[in-house]
Amino acid sequence: MAILEVRNLHKSFGKHEVLKGISFSLEKGNVLSIIGSSGSGKTTLLRCITFLETATSGKILVDGDAIFDGESTVKPNAKMRREKQLNFGLVFQQFNLFPQYNVLNNVTLAPRLRAKEREDYKQNKKQILAEIDAKARTLLEKMGLSDKLDFYPCQLSGGQQQRVSIARAMALEPKILFFDEPTSALDPELTGEILKVIRELADEHMTMVIVTHEMTFAKEVSDYIVFMDGGVIAEEGAAKELIEHPKTERLQAFLSKISD
Amino acid sequence: MNKKLIALLLAAVMVIACFALAACGNKTDDTATTDAANTSDAPAAESDLAYIQSKGKLVVGITDFAPMDFKEEGSEEWVGFDADLAKAFANSLGVEVEFTEIDWDNKILELDGKSIDCVWNGMTITDEVKSAMSVSDPYCKNAQVIVVPADKAADYQTAEACKDLQFAVEAGSAGQDVAEENGFSVTEVKDQATALQEVAAGTSDAAIIDLLMAGAMIGEGTGFSSLTYTASLNSEEYGVGFRKGSDLVTAFNTFFDSEVALGSVDKIAEQYGISTDTIIK
Amino acid sequence: MQDFFQNLSQQFETFFTQFPVVFQSLNVGFLQTLKLFCTTLLGALPLGLVISFGSMSKMKVVNKITRLFVWIVRGSPLMLQLLIIYYFPGLVWHKPIWGGGEDGRFLAATVSFIINYACYFSEIFRGGIQSIPIGQYEAGQVLGLTKTQTFFRVVLLQVIKRIVPPMSNEIITLVKDTSLARIIALQEIIWAGQAFMKGSHGISGAIWPMFFTMVYYLFASGILTVLLGRLEKKLDFFKV
Numbered sequence: 136m137a138i139l140e141v142r143n144l145h146k147s148f149g150k151h152e153v154l155k156g157i158s159f160s161l162e163k164g165n166v167l168s169i170i171g172s173s174g175s176g177k178t179t180l181l182r183c184i185t186f187l188e189t190a191t192s193g194k195i196l197v198d199g200d201a202i203f204d205g206e207s208t209v210k211p212n213a214k215m216r217r218e219k220q221l222n223f224g225l226v227f228q229q230f231n232l233f234p235q236y237n238v239l240n241n242v243t244l245a246p247r248l249r250a251k252e253r254e255d256y257k258q259n260k261k262q263i264l265a266e267i268d269a270k271a272r273t274l275l276e277k278m279g280l281s282d283k284l285d286f287y288p289c290q291l292s293g294g295q296q297q298r299v300s301i302a303r304a305m306a307l308e309p310k311i312l313f314f315d316e317p318t319s320a321l322d323p324e325l326t327g328e329i330l331k332v333i334r335e336l337a338d339e340h341m342t343m344v345i346v347t348h349e350m351t352f353a354k355e356v357s358d359y360i361v362f363m364d365g366g367v368i369a370e371e372g373a374a375k376e377l378i379e380h381p382k383t384e385r386l387q388a389f390l391s392k393i394s395d
Numbered sequence: 396m397n398k399k400l401i402a403l404l405l406a407a408v409m410v411i412a413c414f415a416l417a418a419c420g421n422k423t424d425d426t427a428t429t430d431a432a433n434t435s436d437a438p439a440a441e442s443d444l445a446y447i448q449s450k451g452k453l454v455v456g457i458t459d460f461a462p463m464d465f466k467e468e469g470s471e472e473w474v475g476f477d478a479d480l481a482k483a484f485a486n487s488l489g490v491e492v493e494f495t496e497i498d499w500d501n502k503i504l505e506l507d508g509k510s511i512d513c514v515w516n517g518m519t520i521t522d523e524v525k526s527a528m529s530v531s532d533p534y535c536k537n538a539q540v541i542v543v544p545a546d547k548a549a550d551y552q553t554a555e556a557c558k559d560l561q562f563a564v565e566a567g568s569a570g571q572d573v574a575e576e577n578g579f580s581v582t583e584v585k586d587q588a589t590a591l592q593e594v595a596a597g598t599s600d601a602a603i604i605d606l607l608m609a610g611a612m613i614g615e616g617t618g619f620s621s622l623t624y625t626a627s628l629n630s631e632e633y634g635v636g637f638r639k640g641s642d643l644v645t646a647f648n649t650f651f652d653s654e655v656a657l658g659s660v661d662k663i664a665e666q667y668g669i670s671t672d673t674i675i676k
Numbered sequence: 677m678q679d680f681f682q683n684l685s686q687q688f689e690t691f692f693t694q695f696p697v698v699f700q701s702l703n704v705g706f707l708q709t710l711k712l713f714c715t716t717l718l719g720a721l722p723l724g725l726v727i728s729f730g731s732m733s734k735m736k737v738v739n740k741i742t743r744l745f746v747w748i749v750r751g752s753p754l755m756l757q758l759l760i761i762y763y764f765p766g767l768v769w770h771k772p773i774w775g776g777g778e779d780g781r782f783l784a785a786t787v788s789f790i791i792n793y794a795c796y797f798s799e800i801f802r803g804g805i806q807s808i809p810i811g812q813y814e815a816g817q818v819l820g821l822t823k824t825q826t827f828f829r830v831v832l833l834q835v836i837k838r839i840v841p842p843m844s845n846e847i848i849t850l851v852k853d854t855s856l857a858r859i860i861a862l863q864e865i866i867w868a869g870q871a872f873m874k875g876s877h878g879i880s881g882a883i884w885p886m887f888f889t890m891v892y893y894l895f896a897s898g899i900l901t902v903l904l905g906r907l908e909k910k911l912d913f914f915k916v
Binding site: 185186187213217220221223224225227229231232233234235244245248249287288289303304307 | 809811812814815817818819820821822823825829830833834837913914915916
């Protein structure tokens with residue numbers, strides 16, 4: 136069964152329809168890339184799935200459970216939303232690190248707050264916090280940031296900041312990790328370090344959805360690619376096949392523009 | 396934290412505040428148009444005396460004005476000719492006395508707003524005062540005198556001799572009125588002390604202030620030792636101001652007459668260096 | 677020349693005999709000034725936050741009314757507000773809710789100052805809160821933080837850092853604005869100083885006490901400038 140399934144998702148801002156019926160599914164451990172020109176709706180799609188926007192209609196299922204249903208009349212309360220939210224991690228284009236916390240605390244803040252809701256929190260407080268701390272250190276070590284634990288975001292390069300934000304997103308052990316153009320805000324010489332990290336995550340079979348402009352990278356790291364244009368999926372298929380042999384004119388035009 | 400609830404509550408409070416303000420506006424308009432009728436009618440309906448007695452204290456509006464109301468050095472108690480009489484008056488009504496310093500410009504506001512119950516501070520009875528308050532029978536005589544530097548006093552013994560001088564007067568005071576009657580050119584200042592300061596500093600040639608005040612504030616042994624007073628411009632009388640239509644006026648008049656008869660008024664006057672001739676019997 | 681020195685020494689003598697009395701009286705006045713300053717700050721900071729929420733509310737009615745209220749308060753002189761709040765209850769409803777004594781005047785002054793300053797603060801808060809990038813809220817949301825957690829754990833300190841400089845200005849203005857309360861005869865320090873002109877505590881015609889109050893104001897604003905400067909520096913460790 137697919138870990139993520141999106142069915143006929145629509146989203147309008149006022150009269151302007153940005154998503155005109157998007158459907159796709161993703162298997163556990165796979166990497167899906169979403170490509171398309173700006174304004175094609177790919178970022179909106181990502182924001183709808185991660186609840187930063189509320190879709191107008193359609194369905195989103197995680198492990199077969201509907202976490203969003205446009206038909207449902209039950210209005211989800213804040214608590215339910217938060218629970219559903221935790222299925223996903225999201226890495227922003229602009230990192231959005233918390234400037235007043237150092238690197239380690241950026242990663243541990245959410246897990247610590249979350250742990251407070253555990254029933255055994257009071258009894259095992261020390262142990263729980265130690266676990267969270269240890270896990271954050273491991274994650275940051277994996278990101279190559281062991282020597283930056285007590286640095287503040289303003290003291291880091293863009294690439295380092297983005298790696299912290301990946302660690303932060305992973306600290307809550309999401310089922311799926313989303314990336315919203317993770318390298319777009321970076322200088323070209325820094326994109327490599329982020330792509331490398333994502334590649335390593337892919338090798339560990341982390342389930343990921345990546346909105347990206349890096350075609351070569353998408354082809355190499357993804358299992359599957361979705362090409363969006365004008366609010367619909369114009370073409371989709373296995374990564375290598377799709378990039379090397381685009382079938383539709385729209386994708387051909389897009390790819391030739393990119394490679395210029 | 397329910398933000399919506401807070402916001403709603405806030406809105407409610409503000410709506411009420413706005414209506415209250417609007418209501419104020421209307422009401423003040425009403426009182427402005429029917430001023431005399433309203434202010435004289437309303438308090439008369441309910442006895443001011445009963446109001447004072449029900450709250451158990453008489454709030455006396457004063458300023459720091461020796462020898463009428465002042466504090467001795469190192470003491471926090473108000474004393475003076477007016478203060479001591481006020482204490483006796485409150486005593487006769489069976490209530491406590493509370494002195495509160497006010498901004499003299501706002502005395503009518505204070506009285507009508509009931510933050511004080513009477514103005515008792517060497518207040519000269521003028522038409523203006525009479526139109527805004529019910530004033531007691533005059534209890535003390537006073538005059539407006541010309542204050543000049545002592546070394547020039549010989550030249551300025553009469554009002555006529557002073558007509559070319561530049562006068563400093565307290566804005567809105569009885570001194571200003573008589574200066575204008577005499578056709579003097581005046582500079583309005585904040586209070587009588589500032590008027591004296593003007594003369595001492597030479598920024599004005601002369602000032603016109605109360606005789607009582609002049610007696611206490613200028614000459615040997617005061618902060619204004621270089622000044623003296625010469626001509627009296629008019630005589631005037633002091634009264635105690637109550638709210639329009641207040642029955643405290645009668646109570647005061649009765650009280651004062653009996654005190655005079657007992658001789659205690661003269662005794663207080665002497666204690667504060669006020670000539671017993673000035674007491675109106 | 678001799679006259680001059682004699683005169684000068686005489687003046688010094690009066691000054692030194694007057695000083696203890698004046699000093700004592702100014703201290704009492706300054707205490708009242710400080711009390712008004714502190715209670716205003718304590719009341720206006722939280723109320724300002726609540727008002728800023730109102731003026732950012734998505735509910736149109738709340739939003740409009742709050743902004744109207746803020747406009748009225750910020751758009752009219754504090755001195756007038758003091759007069760209205762102190763005198764209106766007695767004048768209009770014939771219920772002098774504040775009473776005539778010093779305590780009542782202080783209470784009325786405090787209420788006026790809190791309302792006035794809360795409105796000024798609310799605009800600073802609003803500016804500070806709205807200047808925080810939406811991404812910070814979104815990051816909080818995707819990490820499963822509640823709205824309250826996001827506000828207190830993520831946004832608040834950033835807001836504080838942004839508003840410290842404009843708030844410092846307002847706070848130092850407040851120190852000096854307290855002198856307006858003398859319009860309802862609150863005996864703050866300038867009132868106390870001015871009293872010696874007319875005559876008080878056996879001293880009359882002395883103008884130096886009024887100008888001497890400046891020392892107190894400079895002292896207070898100096899300390900505040902240092903403290904607020906330290907706070908600003910303390911928040912230097914991160915950038916927003």
